[in-house]
Amino acid sequence: MKNNSYRGLLVWQTFFIVFGIVTSAFISRYHWKENFTKQVEEQLEHSLTTFIKVYDTKYVLLENVCNFSQKKSSSRLTLIRDNGVVVCDSNTSAEEMDNHNSRPELILAKKNSWGSAIRYSDTLKQDMFYGAIQWKTEKGIFYLRESIQISAMERTLTKVDKYIFIVLIPFLIVFSILSILLWHRYEVKKQEQLDRLKVDLVSNISHEVRTPLTSIKGFVQLLVSTESELSPNAKESLSKIEKNTNRLNSLFTEILDLNKVEKRKTTTIEEVDLEIMVDSILSNMNLIYKEKNIETVLNLESNIIKSDYELLEHILVNLIENAFKYNKDNGEVTITSSSAGSKTLIIISDTGNGIAPNHQERIFERFYRVDDARNSGTGGSGLGLAIVKHSVSHLNGEITFESKIDFGSHFKVLI
Ligand SMILES: Nc1ncnc2c1ncn2[C@@H]1O[C@H](COP(=O)(O)OP(=O)(O)OP(=O)(O)O)[C@@H](O)[C@H]1O
Numbered sequence: 001m002k003n004n005s006y007r008g009l010l011v012w013q014t015f016f017i018v019f020g021i022v023t024s025a026f027i028s029r030y031h032w033k034e035n036f037t038k039q040v041e042e043q044l045e046h047s048l049t050t051f052i053k054v055y056d057t058k059y060v061l062l063e064n065v066c067n068f069s070q071k072k073s074s075s076r077l078t079l080i081r082d083n084g085v086v087v088c089d090s091n092t093s094a095e096e097m098d099n100h101n102s103r104p105e106l107i108l109a110k111k112n113s114w115g116s117a118i119r120y121s122d123t124l125k126q127d128m129f130y131g132a133i134q135w136k137t138e139k140g141i142f143y144l145r146e147s148i149q150i151s152a153m154e155r156t157l158t159k160v161d162k163y164i165f166i167v168l169i170p171f172l173i174v175f176s177i178l179s180i181l182l183w184h185r186y187e188v189k190k191q192e193q194l195d196r197l198k199v200d201l202v203s204n205i206s207h208e209v210r211t212p213l214t215s216i217k218g219f220v221q222l223l224v225s226t227e228s229e230l231s232p233n234a235k236e237s238l239s240k241i242e243k244n245t246n247r248l249n250s251l252f253t254e255i256l257d258l259n260k261v262e263k264r265k266t267t268t269i270e271e272v273d274l275e276i277m278v279d280s281i282l283s284n285m286n287l288i289y290k291e292k293n294i295e296t297v298l299n300l301e302s303n304i305i306k307s308d309y310e311l312l313e314h315i316l317v318n319l320i321e322n323a324f325k326y327n328k329d330n331g332e333v334t335i336t337s338s339s340a341g342s343k344t345l346i347i348i349s350d351t352g353n354g355i356a357p358n359h360q361e362r363i364f365e366r367f368y369r370v371d372d373a374r375n376s377g378t379g380g381s382g383l384g385l386a387i388v389k390h391s392v393s394h395l396n397g398e399i400t401f402e403s404k405i406d407f408g409s410h411f412k413v414l415i
Protein backbone atom coordinates (compact mmCIF):
# COMPACT_ATOMS: atom_id res chain seq x y z
CA MET A 1 0.00 0.00 0.00
CA LYS A 2 2.78 2.36 1.06
CA ASN A 3 4.77 1.25 -1.96
CA ASN A 4 1.87 1.99 -4.29
CA SER A 5 1.35 5.48 -2.93
CA TYR A 6 5.06 6.20 -3.35
CA ARG A 7 4.92 4.97 -6.95
CA GLY A 8 1.80 7.11 -7.59
CA LEU A 9 3.56 10.14 -6.10
CA LEU A 10 6.60 9.58 -8.30
CA VAL A 11 4.47 9.22 -11.46
CA TRP A 12 2.58 12.43 -10.65
CA GLN A 13 5.78 14.26 -9.77
CA THR A 14 7.39 13.24 -13.08
CA PHE A 15 4.21 14.16 -14.95
CA PHE A 16 4.03 17.63 -13.34
CA ILE A 17 7.71 18.35 -13.92
CA VAL A 18 7.52 17.29 -17.59
CA PHE A 19 4.26 19.22 -18.00
CA GLY A 20 5.84 22.27 -16.32
CA ILE A 21 8.91 22.17 -18.57
CA VAL A 22 6.89 21.76 -21.77
CA THR A 23 4.41 24.51 -20.78
CA SER A 24 7.14 26.97 -19.84
CA ALA A 25 8.94 26.22 -23.12
CA PHE A 26 5.78 27.04 -25.07
CA ILE A 27 5.01 30.14 -22.98
CA SER A 28 8.60 31.39 -23.53
CA ARG A 29 8.28 30.71 -27.24
CA TYR A 30 4.99 32.63 -27.36
CA HIS A 31 6.47 35.62 -25.50
CA TRP A 32 9.55 35.50 -27.65
CA LYS A 33 7.36 35.63 -30.78
CA GLU A 34 5.32 38.54 -29.37
CA ASN A 35 8.49 40.46 -28.52
CA PHE A 36 10.00 39.72 -31.88
CA THR A 37 6.87 40.99 -33.71
CA LYS A 38 6.83 44.10 -31.51
CA GLN A 39 10.46 44.79 -32.30
CA VAL A 40 9.85 44.38 -36.03
CA GLU A 41 6.90 46.78 -35.74
CA GLU A 42 8.92 49.38 -33.83
CA GLN A 43 11.73 49.23 -36.32
CA LEU A 44 9.29 49.57 -39.18
CA GLU A 45 7.56 52.56 -37.56
CA HIS A 46 10.90 54.18 -36.84
CA SER A 47 12.25 53.74 -40.36
CA LEU A 48 8.99 54.96 -41.98
CA THR A 49 8.86 58.01 -39.66
CA THR A 50 12.44 58.90 -40.55
CA PHE A 51 11.75 58.28 -44.19
CA ILE A 52 8.81 60.69 -44.45
CA LYS A 53 10.72 63.29 -42.46
CA VAL A 54 13.62 63.35 -44.90
CA TYR A 55 11.61 62.85 -48.08
CA ASP A 56 11.18 66.31 -49.51
CA THR A 57 7.89 66.31 -51.39
CA LYS A 58 8.57 69.78 -52.80
CA TYR A 59 11.36 68.56 -55.05
CA VAL A 60 10.75 64.83 -55.55
CA LEU A 61 7.54 63.43 -57.08
CA LEU A 62 5.40 61.61 -54.51
CA GLU A 63 4.81 58.76 -57.02
CA ASN A 64 8.54 58.01 -56.93
CA VAL A 65 8.41 57.08 -53.26
CA CYS A 66 7.83 53.38 -54.12
CA ASN A 67 11.12 53.26 -56.02
CA PHE A 68 12.92 53.61 -52.71
CA SER A 69 12.09 50.04 -51.78
CA GLN A 70 15.17 47.93 -51.92
CA LYS A 71 14.32 45.42 -54.61
CA LYS A 72 16.46 42.68 -53.13
CA SER A 73 15.01 42.88 -49.63
CA SER A 74 11.78 41.19 -48.61
CA SER A 75 10.06 44.54 -47.94
CA ARG A 76 7.53 46.23 -50.20
CA LEU A 77 6.35 49.88 -50.25
CA THR A 78 2.86 51.08 -51.12
CA LEU A 79 1.61 54.67 -51.23
CA ILE A 80 -2.12 55.09 -50.67
CA ARG A 81 -4.30 58.15 -50.89
CA ASP A 82 -6.64 59.13 -48.03
CA ASN A 83 -9.56 57.75 -50.08
CA GLY A 84 -7.90 54.29 -50.34
CA VAL A 85 -6.73 54.59 -53.95
CA VAL A 86 -3.23 53.16 -54.46
CA VAL A 87 -0.79 55.73 -55.90
CA CYS A 88 2.16 53.39 -56.39
CA ASP A 89 3.49 50.01 -55.27
CA SER A 90 7.06 48.73 -55.43
CA ASN A 91 6.01 45.25 -56.54
CA THR A 92 2.79 45.62 -58.55
CA SER A 93 1.32 48.24 -60.86
CA ALA A 94 -1.03 50.57 -58.98
CA GLU A 95 -3.88 50.23 -61.53
CA GLU A 96 -4.22 46.53 -60.79
CA MET A 97 -4.73 47.16 -57.07
CA ASP A 98 -8.16 47.66 -55.51
CA ASN A 99 -9.20 50.31 -53.02
CA HIS A 100 -7.26 49.88 -49.74
CA ASN A 101 -9.63 51.75 -47.42
CA SER A 102 -10.76 48.57 -45.67
CA ARG A 103 -7.24 47.30 -44.91
CA PRO A 104 -6.91 46.95 -41.11
CA GLU A 105 -3.52 48.71 -40.94
CA LEU A 106 -4.98 51.64 -42.87
CA ILE A 107 -8.06 51.90 -40.65
CA LEU A 108 -5.74 51.97 -37.62
CA ALA A 109 -3.35 54.49 -39.20
CA LYS A 110 -6.26 56.82 -39.97
CA LYS A 111 -7.20 56.75 -36.30
CA ASN A 112 -3.77 56.74 -34.63
CA SER A 113 -1.45 57.86 -37.43
CA TRP A 114 0.19 54.40 -37.24
CA GLY A 115 -1.31 50.96 -37.79
CA SER A 116 -0.05 47.44 -38.25
CA ALA A 117 -1.50 44.03 -39.11
CA ILE A 118 -0.47 40.50 -39.99
CA ARG A 119 -2.52 38.88 -42.74
CA TYR A 120 -2.49 37.01 -46.01
CA SER A 121 -1.66 39.06 -49.07
CA ASP A 122 -3.77 38.22 -52.14
CA THR A 123 -1.24 40.01 -54.36
CA LEU A 124 1.84 38.18 -53.04
CA LYS A 125 0.03 34.99 -52.01
CA GLN A 126 1.68 34.74 -48.59
CA ASP A 127 1.43 35.95 -44.99
CA MET A 128 2.75 39.49 -44.59
CA PHE A 129 3.43 41.93 -41.81
CA TYR A 130 1.99 45.39 -42.70
CA GLY A 131 2.87 48.75 -41.13
CA ALA A 132 1.21 51.95 -42.36
CA ILE A 133 2.04 55.56 -41.37
CA GLN A 134 -0.04 58.69 -41.96
CA TRP A 135 1.81 61.21 -44.14
CA LYS A 136 0.52 64.76 -44.22
CA THR A 137 1.87 66.64 -47.25
CA GLU A 138 0.96 69.86 -49.02
CA LYS A 139 -0.61 67.63 -51.68
CA GLY A 140 -2.94 66.05 -49.16
CA ILE A 141 -2.97 63.17 -46.68
CA PHE A 142 -1.31 59.92 -47.78
CA TYR A 143 -0.45 56.62 -46.17
CA LEU A 144 2.89 55.04 -46.71
CA ARG A 145 2.77 51.32 -46.08
CA GLU A 146 5.64 48.92 -45.83
CA SER A 147 5.14 45.19 -45.79
CA ILE A 148 7.57 42.45 -44.77
CA GLN A 149 7.31 38.78 -45.60
CA ILE A 150 6.36 36.82 -42.52
CA SER A 151 8.43 33.89 -43.79
CA ALA A 152 11.60 35.81 -42.93
CA MET A 153 10.35 36.13 -39.33
CA GLU A 154 9.10 32.54 -39.27
CA ARG A 155 12.49 31.26 -40.34
CA THR A 156 14.05 32.83 -37.28
CA LEU A 157 11.28 31.37 -35.12
CA THR A 158 11.77 27.90 -36.59
CA LYS A 159 15.40 28.14 -35.56
CA VAL A 160 14.30 29.00 -32.02
CA ASP A 161 11.89 26.03 -32.09
CA LYS A 162 14.71 23.78 -33.18
CA TYR A 163 16.92 24.92 -30.33
CA ILE A 164 14.06 24.44 -27.86
CA PHE A 165 13.54 20.87 -29.03
CA ILE A 166 17.22 20.01 -29.32
CA VAL A 167 17.66 20.98 -25.68
CA LEU A 168 14.23 20.05 -24.33
CA ILE A 169 13.62 16.59 -25.79
CA PRO A 170 16.96 15.03 -24.73
CA PHE A 171 16.50 16.64 -21.32
CA LEU A 172 13.01 15.15 -20.96
CA ILE A 173 14.20 11.72 -22.11
CA VAL A 174 17.11 11.75 -19.67
CA PHE A 175 14.84 13.02 -16.90
CA SER A 176 12.23 10.31 -17.51
CA ILE A 177 14.86 7.54 -17.70
CA LEU A 178 16.40 8.80 -14.45
CA SER A 179 13.00 8.82 -12.74
CA ILE A 180 12.26 5.28 -13.93
CA LEU A 181 15.69 4.07 -12.79
CA LEU A 182 15.29 5.70 -9.40
CA TRP A 183 11.86 4.19 -8.99
CA HIS A 184 13.12 0.77 -10.06
CA ARG A 185 16.02 0.96 -7.59
CA TYR A 186 13.62 1.87 -4.83
CA GLU A 187 11.33 -1.07 -5.70
CA VAL A 188 14.24 -3.54 -5.78
CA LYS A 189 15.59 -2.25 -2.47
CA LYS A 190 12.15 -2.45 -0.89
CA GLN A 191 11.67 -6.02 -2.12
CA GLU A 192 15.13 -7.00 -0.86
CA GLN A 193 14.32 -5.48 2.52
CA LEU A 194 11.03 -7.37 2.64
CA ASP A 195 12.67 -10.66 1.67
CA ARG A 196 15.36 -10.16 4.31
CA LEU A 197 12.68 -9.44 6.91
CA LYS A 198 10.78 -12.60 5.96
CA VAL A 199 13.90 -14.75 6.05
CA ASP A 200 14.95 -13.27 9.41
CA LEU A 201 11.49 -13.78 10.90
CA VAL A 202 11.36 -17.43 9.81
CA SER A 203 14.88 -17.96 11.06
CA ASN A 204 14.13 -16.41 14.47
CA ILE A 205 10.94 -18.41 14.94
CA SER A 206 12.69 -21.64 13.93
CA HIS A 207 15.52 -21.03 16.38
CA GLU A 208 13.09 -20.24 19.18
CA VAL A 209 11.06 -23.39 18.51
CA ARG A 210 14.09 -25.64 18.32
CA THR A 211 15.18 -25.00 21.91
CA PRO A 212 12.02 -26.33 23.63
CA LEU A 213 11.78 -29.03 20.98
CA THR A 214 15.23 -30.35 21.86
CA SER A 215 14.20 -30.45 25.51
CA ILE A 216 10.96 -32.33 24.66
CA LYS A 217 12.99 -34.79 22.58
CA GLY A 218 15.30 -35.37 25.55
CA PHE A 219 12.38 -36.13 27.87
CA VAL A 220 10.77 -38.43 25.31
CA GLN A 221 14.03 -40.37 24.99
CA LEU A 222 14.20 -40.64 28.77
CA LEU A 223 10.68 -42.08 28.80
CA VAL A 224 11.53 -44.47 25.96
CA SER A 225 14.36 -45.89 28.08
CA THR A 226 11.78 -46.82 30.72
CA GLU A 227 9.46 -48.38 28.13
CA SER A 228 9.28 -51.75 29.90
CA GLU A 229 7.52 -50.12 32.82
CA LEU A 230 4.83 -48.53 30.65
CA SER A 231 1.37 -49.85 29.79
CA PRO A 232 0.70 -50.78 26.13
CA ASN A 233 -1.48 -47.66 25.72
CA ALA A 234 1.21 -45.37 27.10
CA LYS A 235 3.79 -47.07 24.87
CA GLU A 236 1.69 -46.37 21.78
CA SER A 237 1.21 -42.73 22.76
CA LEU A 238 4.90 -42.37 23.46
CA SER A 239 5.80 -43.77 20.07
CA LYS A 240 3.46 -41.21 18.43
CA ILE A 241 4.99 -38.39 20.47
CA GLU A 242 8.47 -39.52 19.46
CA LYS A 243 7.53 -39.73 15.75
CA ASN A 244 5.92 -36.28 15.72
CA THR A 245 8.72 -34.69 17.72
CA ASN A 246 11.19 -36.04 15.19
CA ARG A 247 9.03 -34.72 12.34
CA LEU A 248 8.86 -31.28 13.91
CA ASN A 249 12.58 -31.32 14.54
CA SER A 250 13.41 -32.22 10.94
CA LEU A 251 10.92 -29.61 9.65
CA PHE A 252 12.64 -26.81 11.59
CA THR A 253 16.08 -28.12 10.65
CA GLU A 254 15.07 -27.95 6.98
CA ILE A 255 13.54 -24.47 7.36
CA LEU A 256 16.81 -23.29 8.89
CA ASP A 257 18.83 -25.02 6.15
CA LEU A 258 16.76 -23.33 3.42
CA ASN A 259 17.08 -20.07 5.28
CA LYS A 260 20.84 -20.38 5.47
CA VAL A 261 21.14 -21.29 1.80
CA GLU A 262 18.94 -18.35 0.82
CA LYS A 263 20.96 -15.95 2.93
CA ARG A 264 24.25 -17.19 1.47
CA LYS A 265 25.99 -14.52 -0.58
CA THR A 266 29.28 -16.29 -1.27
CA THR A 267 30.48 -19.80 -1.94
CA THR A 268 33.63 -21.41 -0.59
CA ILE A 269 35.04 -23.51 -3.39
CA GLU A 270 37.31 -26.35 -2.31
CA GLU A 271 38.27 -29.83 -3.48
CA VAL A 272 35.59 -32.29 -2.40
CA ASP A 273 35.88 -36.04 -2.57
CA LEU A 274 32.56 -37.04 -4.06
CA GLU A 275 32.99 -40.71 -3.21
CA ILE A 276 33.54 -40.07 0.51
CA MET A 277 30.54 -37.73 0.62
CA VAL A 278 28.24 -40.15 -1.25
CA ASP A 279 29.39 -43.13 0.86
CA SER A 280 28.67 -41.31 4.08
CA ILE A 281 25.18 -40.26 2.88
CA LEU A 282 24.41 -43.77 1.63
CA SER A 283 25.40 -45.48 4.88
CA ASN A 284 23.10 -43.08 6.70
CA MET A 285 20.22 -43.73 4.29
CA ASN A 286 20.72 -47.50 4.41
CA LEU A 287 20.29 -47.23 8.14
CA ILE A 288 17.16 -45.07 8.04
CA TYR A 289 15.49 -47.00 5.19
CA LYS A 290 16.77 -50.40 6.32
CA GLU A 291 13.38 -52.08 5.88
CA LYS A 292 13.14 -51.05 2.26
CA ASN A 293 16.19 -53.12 1.38
CA ILE A 294 17.40 -50.75 -1.33
CA GLU A 295 20.32 -51.79 -3.50
CA THR A 296 22.77 -49.02 -4.35
CA VAL A 297 24.88 -48.87 -7.51
CA LEU A 298 27.77 -46.42 -7.67
CA ASN A 299 29.46 -45.32 -10.84
CA LEU A 300 31.61 -42.35 -9.93
CA GLU A 301 33.94 -41.31 -12.70
CA SER A 302 35.20 -37.97 -11.46
CA ASN A 303 35.78 -38.26 -7.74
CA ILE A 304 37.49 -35.06 -6.74
CA ILE A 305 35.46 -32.05 -7.74
CA LYS A 306 35.78 -28.37 -7.01
CA SER A 307 32.67 -27.20 -5.18
CA ASP A 308 31.21 -25.72 -2.02
CA TYR A 309 31.13 -28.57 0.49
CA GLU A 310 28.00 -27.51 2.37
CA LEU A 311 25.95 -26.72 -0.75
CA LEU A 312 26.97 -29.95 -2.47
CA GLU A 313 26.04 -31.90 0.64
CA HIS A 314 22.58 -30.26 0.69
CA ILE A 315 22.07 -31.28 -2.94
CA LEU A 316 23.19 -34.87 -2.56
CA VAL A 317 21.54 -35.55 0.83
CA ASN A 318 18.14 -34.35 -0.39
CA LEU A 319 18.24 -36.04 -3.80
CA ILE A 320 19.56 -39.35 -2.40
CA GLU A 321 17.07 -39.27 0.44
CA ASN A 322 14.21 -38.80 -2.04
CA ALA A 323 15.57 -41.65 -4.15
CA PHE A 324 15.35 -43.92 -1.07
CA LYS A 325 12.13 -42.48 0.37
CA TYR A 326 10.09 -42.68 -2.85
CA ASN A 327 11.53 -46.03 -3.93
CA LYS A 328 9.79 -49.39 -3.89
CA ASP A 329 10.86 -52.07 -1.45
CA ASN A 330 13.89 -53.93 -2.86
CA GLY A 331 14.36 -51.10 -5.35
CA GLU A 332 17.57 -49.67 -6.70
CA VAL A 333 19.34 -46.32 -6.38
CA THR A 334 22.07 -45.53 -8.92
CA ILE A 335 24.49 -42.65 -8.54
CA THR A 336 26.78 -41.77 -11.43
CA SER A 337 29.17 -38.90 -11.98
CA SER A 338 31.15 -37.86 -15.04
CA SER A 339 33.05 -34.78 -16.06
CA ALA A 340 31.32 -32.47 -18.54
CA GLY A 341 33.85 -29.90 -19.69
CA SER A 342 34.83 -27.82 -16.68
CA LYS A 343 31.77 -29.10 -14.81
CA THR A 344 30.60 -32.38 -13.33
CA LEU A 345 27.37 -34.19 -14.16
CA ILE A 346 25.87 -36.12 -11.27
CA ILE A 347 22.84 -38.36 -11.92
CA ILE A 348 20.75 -39.86 -9.12
CA SER A 349 18.31 -42.48 -10.37
CA ASP A 350 15.73 -44.54 -8.55
CA THR A 351 13.29 -47.29 -9.41
CA GLY A 352 10.51 -45.77 -7.38
CA ASN A 353 7.02 -44.40 -7.83
CA GLY A 354 7.95 -41.63 -10.24
CA ILE A 355 6.32 -38.21 -10.36
CA ALA A 356 3.09 -37.69 -12.33
CA PRO A 357 3.42 -35.10 -15.15
CA ASN A 358 0.89 -32.76 -13.54
CA HIS A 359 3.13 -32.42 -10.46
CA GLN A 360 6.47 -32.18 -12.23
CA GLU A 361 6.37 -28.43 -12.73
CA ARG A 362 5.91 -27.69 -9.04
CA ILE A 363 8.10 -30.11 -7.09
CA PHE A 364 10.86 -27.51 -6.58
CA GLU A 365 8.44 -25.11 -4.85
CA ARG A 366 8.84 -24.87 -1.10
CA PHE A 367 6.33 -27.01 0.87
CA TYR A 368 5.09 -28.68 -2.32
CA ARG A 369 4.41 -32.37 -1.82
CA VAL A 370 2.72 -34.93 -4.01
CA ASP A 371 0.24 -36.19 -1.52
CA ASP A 372 -1.26 -39.28 -3.04
CA ALA A 373 -1.80 -42.86 -1.87
CA ARG A 374 1.71 -43.87 -2.98
CA ASN A 375 3.46 -41.29 -0.81
CA SER A 376 1.16 -41.37 2.19
CA GLY A 377 3.13 -41.83 5.34
CA THR A 378 6.44 -40.61 3.91
CA GLY A 379 6.15 -37.59 6.14
CA GLY A 380 8.31 -35.05 4.37
CA SER A 381 7.82 -31.32 4.59
CA GLY A 382 8.33 -30.49 0.91
CA LEU A 383 11.41 -28.35 1.49
CA GLY A 384 14.15 -30.73 0.29
CA LEU A 385 13.98 -29.87 -3.42
CA ALA A 386 13.67 -26.13 -2.66
CA ILE A 387 16.98 -26.39 -0.77
CA VAL A 388 18.44 -28.33 -3.73
CA LYS A 389 17.27 -25.71 -6.24
CA HIS A 390 18.77 -22.82 -4.25
CA SER A 391 22.04 -24.66 -3.67
CA VAL A 392 22.38 -25.52 -7.38
CA SER A 393 21.72 -21.94 -8.36
CA HIS A 394 24.34 -20.69 -5.85
CA LEU A 395 26.83 -22.96 -7.60
CA ASN A 396 25.76 -21.58 -11.02
CA GLY A 397 24.65 -25.07 -11.90
CA GLU A 398 21.63 -26.65 -13.53
CA ILE A 399 19.18 -29.26 -12.35
CA THR A 400 16.80 -31.25 -14.57
CA PHE A 401 14.87 -34.45 -14.10
CA GLU A 402 12.98 -37.11 -15.95
CA SER A 403 10.36 -39.19 -14.24
CA LYS A 404 7.94 -41.88 -15.26
CA ILE A 405 5.16 -43.15 -13.04
CA ASP A 406 6.00 -46.63 -11.68
CA PHE A 407 9.42 -46.69 -13.37
CA GLY A 408 11.32 -44.13 -11.31
CA SER A 409 13.14 -40.82 -11.67
CA HIS A 410 16.52 -39.48 -12.83
CA PHE A 411 17.71 -36.22 -11.31
CA LYS A 412 20.61 -34.68 -13.25
CA VAL A 413 22.77 -32.03 -11.63
CA LEU A 414 25.38 -30.16 -13.61
CA ILE A 415 27.75 -28.21 -11.38
N1 LIG B 1 12.77 -39.36 -6.47
C1 LIG B 1 11.48 -39.05 -6.34
N2 LIG B 1 10.53 -39.93 -6.71
C2 LIG B 1 9.24 -39.66 -6.58
N3 LIG B 1 8.76 -38.50 -6.11
C3 LIG B 1 9.64 -37.57 -5.73
C4 LIG B 1 11.04 -37.78 -5.82
N4 LIG B 1 11.68 -36.69 -5.38
C5 LIG B 1 10.70 -35.83 -5.01
N5 LIG B 1 9.48 -36.34 -5.21
C6 LIG B 1 8.19 -35.69 -4.97
O1 LIG B 1 8.40 -34.31 -4.85
C7 LIG B 1 7.90 -33.81 -3.62
C8 LIG B 1 8.82 -32.72 -3.12
O2 LIG B 1 10.07 -33.26 -2.73
P1 LIG B 1 10.90 -32.61 -1.57
O3 LIG B 1 12.16 -33.35 -1.43
O4 LIG B 1 10.96 -31.15 -1.84
O5 LIG B 1 9.99 -32.77 -0.31
P2 LIG B 1 9.73 -34.03 0.62
O6 LIG B 1 10.65 -35.13 0.26
O7 LIG B 1 8.28 -34.32 0.59
O8 LIG B 1 10.07 -33.48 2.05
P3 LIG B 1 11.51 -33.13 2.63
O9 LIG B 1 11.40 -31.69 2.94
O10 LIG B 1 11.64 -33.98 3.82
O11 LIG B 1 12.51 -33.43 1.58
C9 LIG B 1 7.86 -35.01 -2.72
O12 LIG B 1 6.84 -34.86 -1.75
C10 LIG B 1 7.57 -36.15 -3.66
O13 LIG B 1 6.20 -36.27 -3.85
Ligand SMILES: [Mg+2]
Nearest residue numbers: 322380384385
Ligand atom coordinates in the same frame (compact mmCIF):
# COMPACT_ATOMS: atom_id res chain seq x y z
MG1 LIG C 1 12.80 -34.75 0.11
